[in-house]
Amino acid sequence: IVALTTNNKSAQSLLNKLIRSNLVNTTNQVEVLQKDPSSPLYSVRSFEELHLKPQLLRGVYGMGFNRPSKIQETALPMMLAEPAQNLIAQSQSGTGKTAAFVLAMLSHVDPNLNHPQCLCVSPTYELALQTGKVIEQMGKHYPEVKLVYAIRGNKLPRGMKLEEQIVIGTPGTMLDWCSKFRFIDPKKIKVFVLDEADVMIATQGHQDQSIRIQRMLPKNCQMLLFSATFEESVWSFAQRIVPEPNIIKLKREEETLDTIKQYYVLCNSKEEKFQALCNIYGGITIAQAMIFCHTRKTAGWLAGELSREGHQVALLSGEMQVEQRAAVIERFRDGKEKVLVTTNVCARGIDVEQVSVVINFDLPVDREGNPDNETYLHRIGRTGRFGKRGLAINMVDSKMSMNILNRIQDHFSK
Numbered sequence: 001i002v003a004l005t006t007n008n009k010s011a012q013s014l015l016n017k018l019i020r021s022n023l024v025n026t027t028n029q030v031e032v033l034q035k036d037p038s039s040p041l042y043s044v045r046s047f048e049e050l051h052l053k054p055q056l057l058r059g060v061y062g063m064g065f066n067r068p069s070k071i072q073e074t075a076l077p078m079m080l081a082e083p084a085q086n087l088i089a090q091s092q093s094g095t096g097k098t099a100a101f102v103l104a105m106l107s108h109v110d111p112n113l114n115h116p117q118c119l120c121v122s123p124t125y126e127l128a129l130q131t132g133k134v135i136e137q138m139g140k141h142y143p144e145v146k147l148v149y150a151i152r153g154n155k156l157p158r159g160m161k162l163e164e165q166i167v168i169g170t171p172g173t174m175l176d177w178c179s180k181f182r183f184i185d186p187k188k189i190k191v192f193v194l195d196e197a198d199v200m201i202a203t204q205g206h207q208d209q210s211i212r213i214q215r216m217l218p219k220n221c222q223m224l225l226f227s228a229t230f231e232e233s234v235w236s237f238a239q240r241i242v243p244e245p246n247i248i249k250l251k252r253e254e255e256t257l258d259t260i261k262q263y264y265v266l267c268n269s270k271e272e273k274f275q276a277l278c279n280i281y282g283g284i285t286i287a288q289a290m291i292f293c294h295t296r297k298t299a300g301w302l303a304g305e306l307s308r309e310g311h312q313v314a315l316l317s318g319e320m321q322v323e324q325r326a327a328v329i330e331r332f333r334d335g336k337e338k339v340l341v342t343t344n345v346c347a348r349g350i351d352v353e354q355v356s357v358v359i360n361f362d363l364p365v366d367r368e369g370n371p372d373n374e375t376y377l378h379r380i381g382r383t384g385r386f387g388k389r390g391l392a393i394n395m396v397d398s399k400m401s402m403n404i405l406n407r408i409q410d411h412f413s414k
């Protein structure tokens with residue numbers, strides 16, 4: 001068990017993976033920038049069209065995938081094309097990126113050659129393991145293809161040469177295995193995958209290590225880079241890693257407040273807010289509710305008070321380890337608890353789709369104490385035209401918080 005701090009990008013990413021059981025739906029179109037615009041672009045609507053090895057097609061269907069996801073429709077033909085095409089792809093978590101590059105790796109390996117042919121770098125040990133699981137599931141009917149983890153703690157005897165075709169690991173160990181220990185001959189690599197580039201660059205040293213690995217690979221090695229976000233720093237890193245890239249971007253669906261009913265409750269103190277919450281408790285637990293507090297301390301206090309009143313609540317708190325947090329969210333997602341009390345920091349980036357009631361026990365403010373409209377929208381907004389109806393209740397306990405609420409109201413004209 002590794003303790004990860006609240007703000008940690010890799011912890012967030014891991015939580016989302018652990019929690020997610022489905023594809024995230026999106027009606028947005030993919031944006032494609034081809035390296036060679038003269039060659040016709042094609043995308044596929046079915047896995048059959050990709051002419052996968054039969055063992056892999058069985059693996060794909062065995063995982064319950066019926067058809068390619070939005071990003072897979074365009075990314076898969078590109079990744080499977082001959083000669084190999086490089087790709088930089090950005091789309092939000094849960095849209096099918098991992099499944100896509102796993103399929104590409106499995107398609108490109110030659111099971112008769114007993115040496116590493118695909119390298120996949122992930123930002124952390126835990127994320128590497130998650131990807132490894134997908135490789136194992138998808139390659140279930142293709143047992144000749146073997147997998148090994150290049151992670152700290154996996155110590156191999158000196159002078160050894162790896163026989164597994166796929167190596168997945170973290171940048172530091174991967175680099176050591178390629179250069180210092182020579183367990184891997186980088187010149188024989190056909191596919192290089194860099195996953196979660198945005199998480200990767202948040203860690204000191206990972207960027208350089210990845211670039212050093214990349215420089216050892218042959219010119220014709222396929223380079224694939226994936227990221228959930230695409231800020232400037234990720235983009236410049238991507239361009240250093242992936243020469244002559246095709247680029248695919250899938251915009252995140254915009255959130256709106258259109259289908260949300262928003263209310264506020266006027267109180268005079270924290271205790272009154274708690275009382276107000278108890279009064280509506282029966283109403284909000286018909287559905288599932290998330291309650292946001294400003295600090296960890298308030299969240300802990302509120303969860304304690306609610307429990308003392310005999311209510312069943314879950315608490316998501318910053319000091320919990322990532323596994324504990326995953327367990328809490330999983331129970332909530334499965335409906336075992338109807339109410340989740342949390343802070344914004346803790347819940348950021350975590351999508352729990354079925355929440356239809358959001359309570360702002362404290363209104364979202366930034367460090368200067370100004371209204372944080374973006375966070376308000378993230379907490380309460382719904383995506384897509386068919387977004388479910390929702391209910392938001394804001395607790396106001398002072399002139400100051402009334403002022404904040406008025407400014408949020410002005411901002412959204414709602």
Ligand SMILES: Nc1ncnc2c1ncn2[C@@H]1O[C@H](COP(=O)(O)OP(=O)(O)OP(=O)(O)O)[C@@H](O)[C@H]1O
Pocket residue numbers: 013016017020021022023024063064065066067068069072091092093094095096097098099100
């Ligand atoms: N074509 C598909 N049809 C149905 N389910 C799919 C398909 N592709 C992927 N999935 C499932 O959807 C979920 C998200 O996919 P995946 O992990 O590949 O997304 P991702 O974009 O890599 O997100 P993250 O970076 O958070 O892992 C997984 O549970 C995966 O098994």
